[in-house]
Amino acid sequence: MTAALLTLADSRLPAGGHAHSGGVEQAIAMGVLTDAGSLTTFLRRRLATSGAVAAGLAAAACGGGDLAALDAEADARTPSPALRAASRQQGRGLVRVGRRAWPSAAWDELPALPHHAIALGVAAAAGGLGPRDAAQAAAYLSVSGPATAAQRLLAMDPLTVAAITARLAPEVDDVATRAVADGLPAATDPLLDLLAEVHATRKDRIFAS
């Protein structure tokens, strides 16, 4: 691992992630997520589905895969239009900061509004990282952002939320390992799709997704 991975996974990297809750805002609104226990369950589900898919896509994009084809693979694995839009919005943000942080010709090969996982793979490669690192960042980000969103929205104890995220580390590692070994996963969670679609219609949302 190089320090570039720490930068890539840092929630303070100004790529726009702070305004996305990964379904947490709507899960709270619908009473699905209420406390530390249900947050842990929510994050596990997220990691095993959209986290695993993002990890696989990021690893493939980092490893020199056809970026346009991978972007289409990301579309195919994201049935919710709201989630596709959220992913492309975050991909655009990551490209903006990634270009400045790690100049590389690879940025120009990306589509205009790439999926976040594809941009993450390119950022990892441009930063001198490998596919396993890209998968690691994708898997970690699939839970770290939503955990922070829950902390803010429910005024949870930040120490508890930090502990929840920290204790998911073995599972995050496992998802990253399998993303490299097993190729592109196609896991999906209808709950996350549903939450995102309902959330997108709300006028009173604080988070972008």
Next chain:
Amino acid sequence: MPPDHNLDDYVDAPGAHRHGGPLRVGLGGPVGSGKTALAAALCRTLGEEFDLAVVTNDIYTTEDADFLRRNAVLPDDRIEAVQTGCCPHTAIRDDITANLDAVELLEARHPGLELVFVESGGDNLTASFSYGLIDVQIFVLDVAGGDKVPRKGGPGVTAADLLVVNKTDLAPMVGADLDVMRRDSAAVRGGKPTLLISLRDEPTAAAVADWVREQIRVRVPA
């Protein structure tokens, strides 16, 4: 290893107006000080002269945007609201991605755009805009918040390119001393301008509009 490059290439140029395209004016300040009312007044006053648009950063995304639609005679396609994920301060200073997206969207939609106001969500005295997002920033206080506020300072009060103290008409009712506010502002602002206004008495915000005109003029020499 990542490609070598010269960090100096990325060091921000000092001063204002480093962004191409329209002049971007940040409007910050505490809740209730009159940011949205000032934005609406400036849009009305300057809307005939300049091709302009507004980005809002509200708690909920449409409150300020709806106010602007009603009060600023701005069509929907000139107002973009961004979500700030419970952190209005982050969205204007630490991670400006969503606001940059909104500004770029407005620029793409209106190629002749000359002026964009970026209105922050109501925040505290430490809130300020990143110059990665805006060219110049206005910090809006109000008299009813107490005449001690300029003395308390904070980045918004001390470093904003223009400090506006709004609601001077309320001064007698809340026991605020405008001379104290004027003097304390001058003391902490190192020569940068402060304007005391009342949008109720003078709804065109003419003095602030003049300041904005000057920012556009110095940026594009005639």
